[in-house]
Amino acid sequence: MELDEYYSIDSILAEQQKIPCITLHDYSKEANLNGDNSEVKRGSRVELPYWIAKPLAQFTLPTDDSLISIELPKTYSTKVRNVLDASPTSVDFKLLCPYFYLFGRKLLDLVVDDSLTSILEKAFKTRLRDVMDYSQSIGSATGQTYLQKLDETEKELYRVGQESALQFIQWRDRSTQHIKTVELGVRS
Known part of the structure; x- marks a missing residue:
């Protein structure tokens, strides 16, 4: 560590x-x-x-x-790599390994495997697009179902994306900043 x-x-x-x-x-x-x-x-x-x-x-x-x-580990076997290569968005990382990316990165310290690096990178980049798309639709039932398939890194990115979307809505509606008028006591 x-x-x-x-x-x-x-x-x-x-x-x-x-x-x-x-x-x-x-x-x-x-x-x-x-x-x-x-x-x-x-x-x-x-x-x-x-x-x-x-x-x-x-x-x-x-x-x-x-x-x-x-x-x-079986989590990074040839079978899993083939599925990730074909369709990274269809893999349920929560069932496969809740810390798929973090553990995969740590595993690269122990094994020499160039294809593992490229598979991790491709899966992350492809899935990131969907994670950010779903995070922008706050309260969506589809987003909640999709959330169940994410690994912990993706869940954190989803949460940050939702916070960002909420902050944007608040900014757009000007609900975060209000200008208040102040009564000035004028001396005569």
């Missing part, structure tokens, strides 16, 4: 996402990788939260061996 994200609840929740890993060494039950105090043999598949998988994947032993190898 970066220092500027230390107190960010969204960052903390994004780092709770599980990552499939393969152990490259035997681990005793004290390591508790599975969460059930069982030993983990070399070559075993375990799912670890990002916050623990990252340091384990980046740590190297004096023999230049790694402790674990990281695999891409």
Whole structure:
């Protein structure tokens, strides 16, 4: 976690996402990788939260061996990428991963995958247009249904867009600023 994200609840929740890993060494039950105090043999598949998988994947032993190898989560699989490439607006990110973009950005620190970067960027740019369109129609039932499919980053942008639309309406109707007349006591 970066220092500027230390107190960010969204960052903390994004780092709770599980990552499939393969152990490259035997681990005793004290390591508790599975969460059930069982030993983990070399070559075993375990799912670890990002916050623990990252340091384990980046740590190297004096023999230049790694402790674990990281695999891409199903959230960013080829199947999901193909759907995102075909129609980014049809994907329900809330079901897929509530922190799709934030977790995807963090995942890029661990894996080298050029296509993941382009898929994240394309999906974000395409969906942003719809997010802003829906945010400008305050109180729309369609907008509320659409809101259920957004990830947390998109929900925040939607909220900011709605605030902006409301501020514009208030400005247009001149309801934010009123000029009041003042009675001046004139001395004679």
